[in-house]
Amino acid sequence: MNAVAAPTSGDLDTRAQIHDLVIRFYREIAFDDLLGPVFTEVAEVDWSIHIPRLIDYWCRVLLGRAGYQGQILAAHREVHAVERFRKEYFDRWYLLFVQTVDQGWSGPVTERAKTHAARIAGSLARRLLDLEWHVPSNDL
Numbered sequence: 001m002n003a004v005a006a007p008t009s010g011d012l013d014t015r016a017q018i019h020d021l022v023i024r025f026y027r028e029i030a031f032d033d034l035l036g037p038v039f040t041e042v043a044e045v046d047w048s049i050h051i052p053r054l055i056d057y058w059c060r061v062l063l064g065r066a067g068y069q070g071q072i073l074a075a076h077r078e079v080h081a082v083e084r085f086r087k088e089y090f091d092r093w094y095l096l097f098v099q100t101v102d103q104g105w106s107g108p109v110t111e112r113a114k115t116h117a118a119r120i121a122g123s124l125a126r127r128l129l130d131l132e133w134h135v136p137s138n139d140l
Helices: 015-031 036-042 047-063 072-082 087-104 108-129
Strands: none
Touching (some): 015 036, 015 087, 087 108
16 A cells, blocks of 8 residues: 555545545555556556546536446446456455545545445446455455
């Protein structure tokens, strides 16, 4: 893990807060030994396009704002076709997300973000791997 960010007061209830979360979280992803290569080498993510799209996605989910245009399952299927996802990818993604969120925010919207992240991981694991994924109990 990279340097721990100082906690931010407040909830994930503004676009600015969500922007900060997405930047912090995907910085962790990019430098993660397990997930970094999936994003950079397999998916070949263009962060300049991906980050704004993710901010729009989380603003839609958490704030009910329009703006996100994308298909999560289709995008992940494309990557999965290049290199098969593994259960540990979903575990690691979720644990990094929760850790990043907990280091910076708290409140009801923050809790909804963590719940939604678990739903994303579960849905993708089920649809891509035919696997019933459960929130991992161990820490990073």
